[in-house]
Amino acid sequence: MDILDSVVIGAGQAGLSASHHLRRLGIRHVVLDSNDRPGGAWQHRWDALTMTDVHGIAELPASTAPTLDQQRANVVVPAYFSAYERENDLPIIRPVTVRSVTDDVGILTVQADEGEWRTRTIINATGTWTHPFLPHYPGTETFIGEQLHTVDYPGPEHFRGKRVIVVGGGASAVQFLGALAPITDTLWVTRREPVWRTDDFTPEAGAAAVALVEQRVAQGLAPQSVVSVTGLALRPQEREAERLGAYADRRPMFASIEPDGVRWADGSFERADVILWATGFRPAISHLAPLHLRSPQGGIQLDRNGRGTTAVADPRVQLVGYGPSASTIGANRAGRTAATGVRRYLQQAERLSDTTLAG
Helix, strand or coil: CCEECEEEECCCHHHHHHHHHHHHCCCCEEEECCCCCCCHHHHHCCCCCECCCCCCCCCCCCCCCCCCCCCEHHHHHHHHHHHHHHHHCCCEECCCCEEEEEEECCEEEEEECCEEEEECCEEECCCCCCCECCCCCCCHHHCCCEEEEHHHCCCHHHHCCCEEEEECCCHHHHHHHHHHCCCCEEEEEECCCCCECCCCCCHHHHHHHHHHHHHHHHCCECCCCHHHHCCECCCHHHHHHHHCCCCCCEEECCCEEECCEEECCCCCEEECCEEEECCCECCCCHHHHHHCCECCCECECECHHHCCCEECCEEEEEECCCHHHCCHHHHHHHHHHHHHHHHHHHHHHHHHHHHHHHC
16 A cells, blocks of 8 residues: 555645645645535534634635625535635545544554555644534433534524523623524623633733643643633624623523423522533544544643644644634644654654664
8 A cells, every 4th residue: 555645634724834834845645534515614603603703714724715794604614625626736635534544664554444444644623623622410311401502503594582591601601692682681600700802812821821731732622712711792782682691691501401391409490491502513633533643641642742743642733723723813823834844754764764774
């Protein structure tokens, strides 16, 4: 079987950026994508999410990103990615569902339902969308209403006239309340008191937030999202929900779930038709388990004090869209860093091979 120089797993923003830079460096590779069409996780987002809502995306290398407008993000971004793939002739194979990556006498074997690929290095760009985090509470299975996660969100009209409990303290929960409170009855539930950002989110503040995430990754801890350390801010489209008290009327986490609502430890009860879990995501990296990359602290430690993309436990593995690079801007930068890391490993391996042969 042919041995590639690299395999990129995932064709979202980070994967496309990595492939672009690998091609620029002349590194022979393929990109394996589990979706049957371009667009990464963006193609699965709800119809009501517009480009204005997401404040746009960072442009891919050597391209121009779509402009801000009221068009659906799940249409605009996939079209942008699709055009980018064609124009750059990126070597993408889809759909391919990767199940595991194993070490076979120094060569990595990427095993999928559709076949296997042997490679000297991999760039993992699988993001988080396919690994939603859904906490379990006593009685979860008894609830007779709807339970939806962010990945299942069908848009605000679906909830009109229903009593909705929104669970989660992140940006998605804030956005959902902004959309739902003006049209239906909502209650916000979080584990911790929300931290609101009252100052402008300057580039310096963004860099400081990313640095906090980098510190965790450098220590081998499981990464937190960048937004978890930036604080929450209300956009203009959420001001009506604020006026209606959607953010002030907040309760701590309930203790259990009952068929028609939730109950707190103090015995109080709240009826609900829907529980909307805006409880975030975890890195989709279970296929890397055979490589034993996790540190004792539970995360994958990256080089350069968390600012790089190379797994400390195995320099053949690059991670993009993980930790501090889990944003469209960070993913672009990480794509270039990962491609450089692949080249560095290949060059070092070649020098070692030459030295061994000479000896």
